[in-house]
């Protein structure tokens with residue numbers, strides 16, 4: 001299941017913390033939104049391969 005949660009694309013400049021929304025624009029500042037960072041269980045996790053490699057090395 002893919003999450004539809006998005007985050008304000010300019011939150012680093014305009015907010016103290018990420019502003020999440022389901023819409024295409026930030027409800028706070030009106031900036032465009034982008035997909036929120038992948039959750040740890042996300043199958044597309046870019047660090048998953050790295051973690052699996054570490055496990056293999058520890059085991060071997």
Ligand SMILES: [Zn+2]
Pocket residue numbers: 008009010011014015019026027028029030031
């Ligand atoms: Zn914003």
